[in-house]
Amino acid sequence: MANLSFVIPMSVxxxxxxxxxxxxxxxxxxxxNRGVIVTMLVLTAVCCYLFWLIAILAQLNPLFGPAxxxxxxxxxxxxxx
Amino acid sequence: MDSFFRSEEMCLVQLFFQTESAHNCIDExxxxxxxxxxxxHPGTADFQRRFVKEVKKCEEMERIxxxxxxxVTFFDKLEQELKExxxxxxxxxxxxxxxxxxxxxxxxxxDFFGEAGSTIEMSSSSVHSFVAGVIKHERFPAFExxxxxxxxxxxxxxxxxxxxxxxENMEVFVKKDVFVVFVQGxxxxxxxxxxxxxxxxxxxxxxxxxxxxxxxxxxxxxxMEDLRLVLKRTEEFRVTTLTAxxxxxxxxxxxxxxxxxxxxxxxxxxIDITQKLIIAEIWCPVSDLSSVHAALIxxxxxxxxxxxxxxxxxxxxxxxxxxxxxxxxTSGFQNIIDAYGVGDYQEINPAPYTMVTFPFLFAVMFxxxxxxxxxxxxxxxxxxxxxxxxxxxxxxxxxxxSGRYIILLMGIYSIYTGLIxxxxxxxxxxxxxxxxxxxxxxxxxxxxxxxxxxxxxxLQLDPLVSGVYxxxxxxxxxxxxxxxxxxxxxxxxxxxxxxxxxxxxVHMLFGVMLSxxxxxxxxxxxxxxxxxxxxxxxxxxxxxxxxxxxxCVVIKSDSAPSILLLxxxxxxxxYSSNGAMLYKTQKPVQIFLVVVAGVMVPWLLFAKPLLMxxxxxxxxxxxxLMLMNANTQVFSVIYHSSFYFKMNHIKYIQTxxxxxxxMGDIFVYQGIHTxxxxxxxxxxxxxxxxxxxxxxAHAELSEVLWKMVLQVALRVTSGMGSVLLAVxxxxxxxxxxxxxxxxxxxxxxxxxxxLHWVEFQNKFYQGSGYKFSPLSFDKMxxxx
Numbered sequence: 001m002a003n004l005s006f007v008i009p010m011s012v013x014x015x016x017x018x019x020x021x022x023x024x025x026x027x028x029x030x031x032x033n034r035g036v037i038v039t040m041l042v043l044t045a046v047c048c049y050l051f052w053l054i055a056i057l058a059q060l061n062p063l064f065g066p067a068x069x070x071x072x073x074x075x076x077x078x079x080x081x
Numbered sequence: 082m083d084s085f086f087r088s089e090e091m092c093l094v095q096l097f098f099q100t101e102s103a104h105n106c107i108d109e110x111x112x113x114x115x116x117x118x119x120x121x122h123p124g125t126a127d128f129q130r131r132f133v134k135e136v137k138k139c140e141e142m143e144r145i146x147x148x149x150x151x152x153v154t155f156f157d158k159l160e161q162e163l164k165e166x167x168x169x170x171x172x173x174x175x176x177x178x179x180x181x182x183x184x185x186x187x188x189x190x191x192d193f194f195g196e197a198g199s200t201i202e203m204s205s206s207s208v209h210s211f212v213a214g215v216i217k218h219e220r221f222p223a224f225e226x227x228x229x230x231x232x233x234x235x236x237x238x239x240x241x242x243x244x245x246x247x248x249e250n251m252e253v254f255v256k257k258d259v260f261v262v263f264v265q266g267x268x269x270x271x272x273x274x275x276x277x278x279x280x281x282x283x284x285x286x287x288x289x290x291x292x293x294x295x296x297x298x299x300x301x302x303x304x305m306e307d308l309r310l311v312l313k314r315t316e317e318f319r320v321t322t323l324t325a326x327x328x329x330x331x332x333x334x335x336x337x338x339x340x341x342x343x344x345x346x347x348x349x350x351x352i353d354i355t356q357k358l359i360i361a362e363i364w365c366p367v368s369d370l371s372s373v374h375a376a377l378i379x380x381x382x383x384x385x386x387x388x389x390x391x392x393x394x395x396x397x398x399x400x401x402x403x404x405x406x407x408x409x410x411t412s413g414f415q416n417i418i419d420a421y422g423v424g425d426y427q428e429i430n431p432a433p434y435t436m437v438t439f440p441f442l443f444a445v446m447f448x449x450x451x452x453x454x455x456x457x458x459x460x461x462x463x464x465x466x467x468x469x470x471x472x473x474x475x476x477x478x479x480x481x482x483s484g485r486y487i488i489l490l491m492g493i494y495s496i497y498t499g500l501i502x503x504x505x506x507x508x509x510x511x512x513x514x515x516x517x518x519x520x521x522x523x524x525x526x527x528x529x530x531x532x533x534x535x536x537x538x539x540l541q542l543d544p545l546v547s548g549v550y551x552x553x554x555x556x557x558x559x560x561x562x563x564x565x566x567x568x569x570x571x572x573x574x575x576x577x578x579x580x581x582x583x584x585x586x587v588h589m590l591f592g593v594m595l596s597x598x599x600x601x602x603x604x605x606x607x608x609x610x611x612x613x614x615x616x617x618x619x620x621x622x623x624x625x626x627x628x629x630x631x632x633c634v635v636i637k638s639d640s641a642p643s644i645l646l647l648x649x650x651x652x653x654x655x656y657s658s659n660g661a662m663l664y665k666t667q668k669p670v671q672i673f674l675v676v677v678a679g680v681m682v683p684w685l686l687f688a689k690p691l692l693m694x695x696x697x698x699x700x701x702x703x704x705x706l707m708l709m710n711a712n713t714q715v716f717s718v719i720y721h722s723s724f725y726f727k728m729n730h731i732k733y734i735q736t737x738x739x740x741x742x743x744m745g746d747i748f749v750y751q752g753i754h755t756x757x758x759x760x761x762x763x764x765x766x767x768x769x770x771x772x773x774x775x776x777x778a779h780a781e782l783s784e785v786l787w788k789m790v791l792q793v794a795l796r797v798t799s800g801m802g803s804v805l806l807a808v809x810x811x812x813x814x815x816x817x818x819x820x821x822x823x824x825x826x827x828x829x830x831x832x833x834x835x836l837h838w839v840e841f842q843n844k845f846y847q848g849s850g851y852k853f854s855p856l857s858f859d860k861m862x863x864x865x
Contacts, residue, residue: 003553005552006552039434043438044441048441048497050583051441052557055502056554057554059559060554060633061635063544063638064638065541065550066567066569067540067568068567070535073519073522076520080519
């Protein structure tokens with residue numbers, strides 16, 4: 001696939017927060033705090049997933065690139081892959 | 082379980098119990114901590130209540146205990162004992178002092194007589210008498226002078242200072258001198274006595290011969306030993322009594338507080354005419370009725386009365402207090418919600434949602450995983466040593482300790498957002514490899530050569546050159562390349578502003594959805610909820626859509642329209658600027674959305690009042706018609722005969738008219754609500770931009786501390802660099818804690834709180850209830 005390197009993180013994160021928000025709540029034992037714990041799990045999953053999603057979508061199609069100092073560029077040209 | 086999402090169902094219960102068992106019953110209820118007593122004499126002043134004397138007595142005892150003077154104690158017996166002990170001790174001390182003086186005196190006179198014995202024998206054989214005594218050291222010169230004047234030098238005076246030769250733990254050791262005066266003649270003794278009295282010198286009888294003196298001395302020594310023993314015993318006894326009293330001090334204070342609370346509660350109750358029954362009205366949660374009943378039975382059993390108290394649940398129109406059952410973890414969050422306003426009875430409680438969204442919004446503004454880790458560690462330390470911190474009884478520390486779980490959550494979420502912002506003490510992690518490649522900008526793929534590199538100070542990477550941008554964004558968070566870029570803020574500002582708008586719109590939509598839980602009948606849903614939701618979705622939901630669409634779609638940089646301009650032009654229906662649209666059907670979609678939003682405003686403004694007006698008008702018309710159609714004869718007969726009927730229908734007409742007058746009220750209220758909501762949508766969305774502002778401030782402060790404090794020391798190449806580094810790191814640490822953790826932490830806390838209190842809660846929360854404050858001894862004793 002063309003951008004496998006995008007699909008993998010996308011599916012991993014979606015799966016991770018999906019499990020936390022959608023599957024784990026069913027396993028919380030019944031007790032006085034069940035409602036609170038389930039609410040917290042679902043809200044955490046939603047908030048954290050949304051935050052990660054915004055970060056990755058913002059970098060998906062950049063309109064401009066980073067401006068680097070010339071010695072940084074020189075170093076990176078000769079020393080990185 | 083359901084109770085934390087809404088306040089609990091409360092009931093009003095009347096309690097009847099006997100006067101004898103009143104004290105015990107209320108004591109039991111106080112330990113249970115689940116009932117709130119209603120004031121049955123709301124008009125009376127404090128001093129008019131029945132148990133005012135008892136309350137005053139309790140207050141007096143409290144005052145005494147608070148002073149903790151060792152001479153004034155709680156029980157009279159103990160007071161007497163201590164008084165006795167103290168007076169005994171003083172007498173004993175005095176005796177002891179005297180005996181010591183005598184001892185010294187005898188010691189001295191032995192020497193004198195030994196030395197002067199020969200002299201006296203040599204002189205004339207007239208009767209010599211002597212006086213021995215002890216006088217204060219500073220008075221001695223004056224004493225001597227007067228003796229000279231009196232006897233014209235015809236006397237022998239010897240004196241010596243008393244030196245303490247052992248550890249005599251007197252409180253104040255007064256310097257004293259021993260003196261012996263030899264004079265001729267017996268009559269002068271009287272004079273000397275008077276003189277000694279004048280100087281407050283104590284005289285002691287001293288025998289003439291050495292043997293008697295020795296006997297006296299052994300006598301005195303024996304008595305001194307005895308006294309010393311007695312004094313020691315007295316001291317020990319006193320210390321044990323006091324320590325026993327001190328151990329009980331806290332217990333007694335608690336007891337007095339409890340008694341005062343019980344009498345205060347009794348003041349709120351009714352006592353019936355026979356003086357045998359006490360009637361109280363309490364608010365208590367419905368689910369706890371059985372435990373209250375059990376507590377009452379226990380209390381009445383303790384006093385041995387055979388009559389069990391009666392609980393009678395009564396129905397009432399009064400608004401019950403709001404009770405949210407909390408545990409150690411949730412109480413902190415409930416407190417910050419209640420600080421703004423206690424919820425209405427059985428209103429949706431924002432606290433369970435706040436437990437996640439508040440630390441999360443804090444973390445969005447704080448966003449540094451290094452500082453987040455420090456905050457989490459602080460919270461864990463507070464949690465583990467909670468009792469130790471509470472003992473310090475410092476207000477600031479108390480506040481920190483009661484918020485320890487809030488701080489824990491804030492720290493954990495800050496670590497997460499810090500990882501996503503890729504910011505740890507202003508440095509980034511590179512876990513997955515950056516998506517930006519410099520190599521591809523050079524020949525042959527890109528436009529750069531070594532010459533371009535030499536000619537300019539900085540160069541910008543171009544994502545349009547193939548390979549520069551790998552096509553896959555950094556999988557977790559912000560790419561580390563941006564941390565070393567000179568135009569970092571250009572990218573981050575755009576990202577964070579759009580992120581703030583998205584988070585804001587989602588948060589507010591969540592608030593509007595929560596308001597659904599507060600509507601009792603379906604009509605309100607249609608009249609209020611749907612227009613609110615559609616208004617927000619059509620304008621700000623669409624804005625969010627634009628942001629996401631622009632991110633996901635590939636555009637050339639020079640033809641990328643600004644979202645802000647698109648939005649503004651949409652509101653003004655201005656489509657004249659050439660072709661700067663994001664997608665093909667943008668224009669008709671936008672026009673449709675603005676029109677829909679425009680329709681929602683009058684719906685929100687007029688629908689509900691008009692409906693209410695029409696309802697009442699139909700009732701009114703129907704009543705008038707009934708009056709008109711009724712048989713006039715029958716009507717007049719009824720009218721004149723039944724006084725009761727006359728009053729009734731006049732009252733009904735009055736009610737109708739008053740309802741008509743309050744139509745204006747309803748219109749005004751609905752108008753205010755509409756304006757508030759619609760304008761609020763815009764201003765609240767903009768208000769969420771503080772998420773961007775504070776996270777920018779935090780990141781910049783962090784970077785300043787790195788670049789201008791720590792990095793300076795890290796760059797020093799000489800040998801002294803290590804010493805400088807140690808000093809600089811100390812500065813860095815202190816500044817990080819005070820500026821970035823404390824100041825920025827408080828600031829982000831405050832702004833996250835404001836976002837909840839205002840922007841989130843004004844979508845659904847009324848917050849005009851009153852809090853359930855039960856009689857609880859635990860709560861009372863913990864709050865000193």
